[in-house]
Amino acid sequence: AAASESPQAAAAAASESPQAGAAQHSQPAKASHVTATSEPAQHATPPLAATTPHAEAAPQRCPPTRKPYHVVMTAATGIYQEWQSRIAYYHYLKQKKAGGPCSDIGGFTRLFNSPSAAPDKLMDEIPTLVVKQLGHGSCDECDHGFIVMNRPWGAVQFVETEHFRNIPEEYLFFIETDHMMMRPPLNGATPEKPVGFGFYYMISTDPKLQPVVQKFLDPAIDIRTVDNVGPSPLLVHKAMLKRVARPWWDLSVKMKHDSDANHIFGWVLEMWGYNLAARNLGIRHTVSQSIQVEPQGIGTDDMADKDIYHYTFGLSLPGGWRVDKRQYFGGYPADHLRSPPACSARSAQIITNLWTEAAQQISNWPRRVEPIAEDPHAGSPFAKLLQLPVAKRGGVSDLLVGTGPWAWGRLKALYFFSRGVAYINNGDGPRSADAHNVGRGSWREQPDGSVRLTMCGRVYRLAFADPAAPWSFAARLESTAPGGAAAEAEPGPAASGSLSTASQRAAQLHPLDPTLHAAGFGAGLEAAGEAG
Numbered sequence: 309a310a311a312s313e314s315p316q317a318a319a320a321a322a323s324e325s326p327q328a329g330a331a332q333h334s335q336p337a338k339a340s341h342v343t344a345t346s347e348p349a350q351h352a353t354p355p356l357a358a359t360t361p362h363a364e365a366a367p368q369r370c371p372p373t374r375k376p377y378h379v380v381m382t383a384a385t386g387i388y389q390e391w392q393s394r395i396a397y398y399h400y401l402k403q404k405k406a407g408g409p410c411s412d413i414g415g416f417t418r419l420f421n422s423p424s425a426a427p428d429k430l431m432d433e434i435p436t437l438v439v440k441q442l443g444h445g446s447c448d449e450c451d452h453g454f455i456v457m458n459r460p461w462g463a464v465q466f467v468e469t470e471h472f473r474n475i476p477e478e479y480l481f482f483i484e485t486d487h488m489m490m491r492p493p494l495n496g497a498t499p500e501k502p503v504g505f506g507f508y509y510m511i512s513t514d515p516k517l518q519p520v521v522q523k524f525l526d527p528a529i530d531i532r533t534v535d536n537v538g539p540s541p542l543l544v545h546k547a548m549l550k551r552v553a554r555p556w557w558d559l560s561v562k563m564k565h566d567s568d569a570n571h572i573f574g575w576v577l578e579m580w581g582y583n584l585a586a587r588n589l590g591i592r593h594t595v596s597q598s599i600q601v602e603p604q605g606i607g608t609d610d611m612a613d614k615d616i617y618h619y620t621f622g623l624s625l626p627g628g629w630r631v632d633k634r635q636y637f638g639g640y641p642a643d644h645l646r647s648p649p650a651c652s653a654r655s656a657q658i659i660t661n662l663w664t665e666a667a668q669q670i671s672n673w674p675r676r677v678e679p680i681a682e683d684p685h686a687g688s689p690f691a692k693l694l695q696l697p698v699a700k701r702g703g704v705s706d707l708l709v710g711t712g713p714w715a716w717g718r719l720k721a722l723y724f725f726s727r728g729v730a731y732i733n734n735g736d737g738p739r740s741a742d743a744h745n746v747g748r749g750s751w752r753e754q755p756d757g758s759v760r761l762t763m764c765g766r767v768y769r770l771a772f773a774d775p776a777a778p779w780s781f782a783a784r785l786e787s788t789a790p791g792g793a794a795a796e797a798e799p800g801p802a803a804s805g806s807l808s809t810a811s812q813r814a815a816q817l818h819p820l821d822p823t824l825h826a827a828g829f830g831a832g833l834e835a836a837g838e839a840g
Contacts, residue, residue: 370410375495377479377543379416380466381487382459384441385423390430391640392485392633393418394673397434398666399488407492414477419466421458439465452564456578459539460557467550480549482542486619486633487600488662493615496594497543502586504537506595510579511536520572521580524559526588535593538579541600541616548591555585607653623656625649626765631659640675643667650748651764704778705753711812716783717803728752730761768802780806 379400383393397416404413418434421441430436439462442451451457466472479497497503512521512534522531539556560581563569573580586593601614604621611617622632629648635641645664648656667673712723712731723731730749749763759770759781767787772778783802 374410375479376412376414376477377481377495378414378475378477379481380419381483382419382462383485384421384458388637389485394670395666396485396487398670403489403492411492412495413492419462421462437471460560460578463553464557467553478546480544480546482540484540488617490617491615495543499545501594502542502544503594503596504542505599506536506597520568524584534587535595537593539582552586556582559585603655607655609654611654619659625652642675642677643673644677644679703753704757704775707778711807714805714807716805724751730763
């Protein structure tokens with residue numbers, strides 16, 4: 309719910325967060341650990357997630373179709389994985405609380421690969437199962453120079469533990485440390501068919517990948533039936549994971565010894581190890597595009613129906629704004645991140661808010677900084693207006709000044725102010741004090757009666773069917789600013805716009821009309837001001 313809010317609002321809303329409500333971090337629940345070996349641990353105290361099976365059982369009032377799953381987060385040692393794990397667990401707790409007792413979210417286990425299965429300092433904060441990390445080198449129980457081999461190796465150990473057998477949920481939901489839940493995912497898996505995310509870079513019929521895929525795929529299987537999924541995020545039945553864990557590990561090792569697979573598959577090799585091991589066992593997946601989103605580059609606005617934000621890629625925007633987990637390889641990020649610039653894609657605002665909220669609410673977060681001081685009115689339309697000279701107007705301009713909100717495509721609020729100031733707001737209107745949810749630009753009437761609108765790095769031409777009554781327009785994208793956030797857009801027709809407020813369809817706007825959001829910038833008031 310806080311994903312669309314500003315960092316400050318998210319922090320206030322987090323007073324209702326699971327940590328605040330249950331004091332999870334200020335009074336951490338004891339989560340002792342299991343050391344997993346090739347044989348089940350005989351005398352270890354199981355972690356919290358395994359000692360409270362009845363707490364995760366479906367309440368009687370829940371629908372019989374409910375299929376709870378146990379969240380399993382694979383993790384390794386080091387501060388880089390540590391801070392990511394804490395953020396991931398915070399958002400798990402938040403979404404578990406938000407989903408209520410009948411959501412599909414069940415218990416939680418951090419599957420922690422550690423040298424000699426040694427515990428770490430998060431044991432009392434996050435329910436944890438410790439498994440033995442692979443050694444370095446090329447031995448049978450070594451990582452072959454690829455640290456991610458610990459994921460299938462951890463799964464092999466996991467399914468042989470008493471902890472695994474004691475998990476009350478029938479399904480598992482595998483996630484990674486750089487996954488943040490944005491809403492409670494629904495369990496669409498069945499005992500025969502897991503649910504995985506469709507990765508665009510794991511298409512088996514890709515000409516570059518196909519020869520290597522065929523090398524490890526059962527010849528009797530049609531390559532077109534290989535689903536483009538990996539082992540995370542993955543909703544899978546416990547019995548199916550136990551069935552596929554060892555083949556996943558064995559095939560990953562085999563691939564690491566193959567020069568073609570090692571070169572072509574690269575950093576997703578163990579994902580292909582899971583993928584093809586599962587397909588060779590006859591397993592097909594439900595491929596989901598909503599279970600997670602992986603923004604990169606300038607980001608994406610396609611966030612509404614996504615369950616998990618996977619920040620495997622960094623975001624970089626004009627003006628030097630950047631968020632990338634690799635910036636914090638050797639230390640924690642601050643608990644106040646700089647807000648992304650106006651007009652940035654929603655994913656930039658969301659990752660800033662999700663990181664900031666978690667860091668502010670987790671006790672003992674080691675990097676506390678003062679909030680970034682920003683004048684909430686510095687970028688307001690009025691401040692921008694006063695910086696510009698008064699331009700001569702006439703024609704369409706006289707009718708457009710002070711109008712809004714205009715509905716334009718997915719935008720609900722476009723305003724035309726005097727002095728050529730254009731303004732959009734996706735929040736509660738132009739009176740919002742949060743300057744980071746808005747976009748500012750400029751507009752100028754052209755000799756042919758059209759309007760040239762520059763907004764968010766794009767230049768549009770707005771053509772009005774009737775210059776005497778310009779209450780609707782057809783838009784065309786003409787160009788984009790080099791290196792801007794919209795540089796990938798192709799020129800061509802854009803969405804049409806309209807002014808729906810009938811009282812604004814006049815040559816002079818009444819400054820006291822209560823239906824006008826922007827009456828103070830209307831033509832009538834400006835004329836009065838010039839006369840005074």
